Amino acid sequence: MADKTAFEIPEQMRALADKSVDQAKKAFDEFMGATVKAVEKSETSAKTLQSSARDVNRQALAFLEANVAASFDFAQKLVRARTVEELGQIQQEYLKSQVETAQSQSKDMAEAIGKAASSVQQPGKK
Known part of the structure; x- marks a missing residue:
């Protein structure tokens, strides 16, 4: 069998190395904790953004539907008109109504x- 070579490290050096490893581990644990919190926050923000975008899209679709319905109503009235004055x-009534509707919808949007x-x-506050 081969003789084992003695490998002596002064106790102070061992203690210093041990302390350094502990500090590095603590710093890494803190870094990982902060990283996990940042990821969770970004996921929450993404979910909030998706939900908010969905709400805005639904409102836009409702406005579109109302505007198309008003256009069809206008077309039906035009078809039934009997005179140029009518x-x-x-x-005139349609244009006035559309201007008011556009202003209201713009404000709501x-x-x-x-x-x-x-x-x-500010996730969590709706």
């Missing part, structure tokens, strides 16, 4: 987008 009145942006910045 055509003009129907056109801006609020919905603002809420969506706010909910992404």
Whole structure:
């Protein structure tokens, strides 16, 4: 059998190395904890963003549906008009209604987008 070569490290060096390893492990554990929290927060933000985008999309679709319905209603009224004056009145009423609707929908959409942006910045508050 081969003789074992003595390998002596002073006790102070061992203690220092042991302490360094413990500190490195503690720093790594803290880093991993912070990383896990960051990932969880980004996942929460992504879910909140998806939910908010879904809400905005639904509202946009509702506006689209209402606008198309108003257009069909307008077309039906035009088809039933008997005079040029009646055509003009129907056109005027439709334009006035569409301007009011557009203003209302723009305001509502801006609020919905603002809420969506706010909910992404502050998850958990809706």
